[in-house]
Amino acid sequence: MTLVNEVMTPAVVKLDKESTLCDATTLMAHKKVSGAPVVDDEGKLVGILSESDVLEFAASKEGMGLDVGHLSVASLPYDRLVRDEILCRRYKRVGEAKVKDVMSTEVLTIGADEDIEKALDTMVRMSVNRLPVHKDGKLVGIITRQDILVALCRSVSEGRSPYCPAPGR
Numbered sequence: 387m388t389l390v391n392e393v394m395t396p397a398v399v400k401l402d403k404e405s406t407l408c409d410a411t412t413l414m415a416h417k418k419v420s421g422a423p424v425v426d427d428e429g430k431l432v433g434i435l436s437e438s439d440v441l442e443f444a445a446s447k448e449g450m451g452l453d454v455g456h457l458s459v460a461s462l463p464y465d466r467l468v469r470d471e472i473l474c475r476r477y478k479r480v481g482e483a484k485v486k487d488v489m490s491t492e493v494l495t496i497g498a499d500e501d502i503e504k505a506l507d508t509m510v511r512m513s514v515n516r517l518p519v520h521k522d523g524k525l526v527g528i529i530t531r532q533d534i535l536v537a538l539c540r541s542v543s544e545g546r547s548p549y550c551p552a553p554g555r
Contacts, residue, residue: 390502394526395529400424401424403433403486407485408481421437424489433486436515494517498526
């Protein structure tokens, strides 16, 4: 059994609820994360912001009418966007919005001492890619689908997986 705290990322990229979307998405891009927990002035978890939240907000505000459920920022046609002055102005307005107005406030979390199978089951059932990890009421990390995949692959390659026999058996 592998626990969440064994595979989670303890250095959590956190967003301030008062930050602009421009600042938040710039930080997310710089840190190479597609979503991050949002905290208030006391560091209390108050929401989560994902690429999907930002894209859905942009689409709703700019009348683009996109269904962006599985669209990644990486797939946007930046070359077209940066050459189109009207689109640039529209996205500037979107970028000035506050994180607190776009984030999801219903945040699924998981305890640090839970099994990663529970984390994965929650992620798949609820269609989320990450879960903030808590211990004693405090945010102590974040676990992503990628963290779980890496842990499962490591278990298989080391012959510790309950799902696969060790190589050569």
